[in-house]
Amino acid sequence: MEQIQTILAQARLHRSVEGESRRLFYGRGHCFAGLEDVVIDHHPGLIVIFLYRERQHDWLEALARQLSIEDPAVHCVAVQHRYDNGCPMEALIGELPSTPLAVEAGLRYQLNLQRGQNIGFFPDMAFGRALVREHAAGKKILNLFAYTCSFSVAALAADARQVVNVDMSRSALDQGRLNHTLNNSDLRAASFVAVELFRSFGRMAKLGPFDLIVCDPPAQQGKSFTAKTHWPKLLRRLPHWLSPGGELMLCVNGPHLPEQFMEEQIALHLPEAQQLQCHVAGSSFPEKDPRCVTRLYHLKFPS
Ligand SMILES: C[S@@+](CC[C@H](N)C(=O)[O-])C[C@H]1O[C@@H](n2cnc3c(N)ncnc32)[C@H](O)[C@@H]1O
Numbered sequence: 001m002e003q004i005q006t007i008l009a010q011a012r013l014h015r016s017v018e019g020e021s022r023r024l025f026y027g028r029g030h031c032f033a034g035l036e037d038v039v040i041d042h043h044p045g046l047i048v049i050f051l052y053r054e055r056q057h058d059w060l061e062a063l064a065r066q067l068s069i070e071d072p073a074v075h076c077v078a079v080q081h082r083y084d085n086g087c088p089m090e091a092l093i094g095e096l097p098s099t100p101l102a103v104e105a106g107l108r109y110q111l112n113l114q115r116g117q118n119i120g121f122f123p124d125m126a127f128g129r130a131l132v133r134e135h136a137a138g139k140k141i142l143n144l145f146a147y148t149c150s151f152s153v154a155a156l157a158a159d160a161r162q163v164v165n166v167d168m169s170r171s172a173l174d175q176g177r178l179n180h181t182l183n184n185s186d187l188r189a190a191s192f193v194a195v196e197l198f199r200s201f202g203r204m205a206k207l208g209p210f211d212l213i214v215c216d217p218p219a220q221q222g223k224s225f226t227a228k229t230h231w232p233k234l235l236r237r238l239p240h241w242l243s244p245g246g247e248l249m250l251c252v253n254g255p256h257l258p259e260q261f262m263e264e265q266i267a268l269h270l271p272e273a274q275q276l277q278c279h280v281a282g283s284s285f286p287e288k289d290p291r292c293v294t295r296l297y298h299l300k301f302p303s
Contacts, residue, residue: 004063006032008070011040014284019044019073021102022284023123028052029287037083040067041123043102043111047071048119049079049092064092078113087117101182105130107153108182110175120148120175124281125216128251128296131279132214133158135247139211142166142204142241144197144234145225149176149190151214156185163190164207168224170194198230201237209243219254227257235269245303248273253294262297273299 010032011024021043027035037052047067049060064077076094080087089096100111102121109121129150132141136155143151146165153176155163167173173192180190195203215234217225238248248270252262266273281294 003035004066006035007038007040007063008066011067011070016042021104021123026285029285029292031286031288043100045073045075046097046100047074047077050082051079052082054083061092068093082117089113107157109148109150109179110182112175121150124285124294125251127279127281128216128249129154131249131296131298135212136160142208142210142213144213144215145217146176147172149173149179152176152190153179153183153185156189157183161189164193165190166193166195166197168194168196198233204241208241210241210246211243212247212249213238213241214249216251231265232269235265239270239301242301246301248299250297254292257291259291266297270299273301275299
């Protein structure tokens with residue numbers, strides 16, 4: 001019961017006042033003893049508990065009941081069993097909605113509760129999308145590791161001139177196209193390129209030059225992305241795809257990197273770039289180990 005009270009106290013702290021998507025609880029950062037396996041997100045009408053180890057069903061049901069009592073606008077509390085094969089999703093209260101949506105800064109993103117481990121939207125990149133919106137107007141943008149294209153939707157809502165979305169997952173990009181439609185984005189200004197990035201450097205050069213490149217790779221994904229190997233390859237190449245005065249937004253997360261890794265790589269491979277700022281995810285994503293905090297490096301090249 002004490003654990004549930006800890007979760008509820010955090011959820012109250014991070015509850016959305018405008019009904020938008022929010023992370024209510026983040027235990028993976030090791031700031032709450034015994035709750036390292038629990039992450040909870042709120043979307044309009046829906047709460048999703050992500051569970052990274054098996055727990056007793058009674059405990060889960062009690063948690064779901066309490067979460068729904070605290071927020072009467074929630075019609076469904078679901079749990080995704082991340083430790084289990086295929087990451088099955090189960091409704092604990094109500095029924096899984098047929099067209100669930102994430103909503104952030106007035107923009108809508110489709111969620112997919114039925115398939116795979118990621119449900120289509122990463123709340124921890126809210127600060128990145130806000131930054132892109134601040135800087136997108138009039139720009140031609142390359143969105144690398146685009147997934148469901150949330151950066152593209154945010155950029156076009158802020159009058160970006162053009163966005164090229166690149167990801168090796170065609171189904172993620174299809175969902176990305178749908179996210180553009182959901183937000184009445186101008187689809188003539190968005191393109192979707194389904195390729196393995198590290199085999200497509202020539203194609204990126206041909207599609208450029210770009211005024212802004214957003215680069216938000218996974219922390220680690222099989223042979224497709226390993227931070228220590230792939231970041232240096234990428235950093236060496238990115239400046240060649242930029243126009244003079246171009247900008248980079250490099251998103252880094254996960255516990256796989258030694259301290260100062262990105263700072264050292266940036267100094268080594270992008271010596272001419274000026275670092276405008278290093279932004280970090282907000283208080284909804286507490287991390288005990290500062291190396292694990294999700295960061296975004298915003299860099300600008302000389303004109
Ligand atoms: C963390 S997600 C990106 C999140 C996304 N930027 C967003 O705004 O929601 C990582 C994505 O990188 C893609 N990916 C991983 N390695 C890749 C590679 N070598 N080439 C192209 N895409 C890759 C995956 O398919 C996945 O969609």
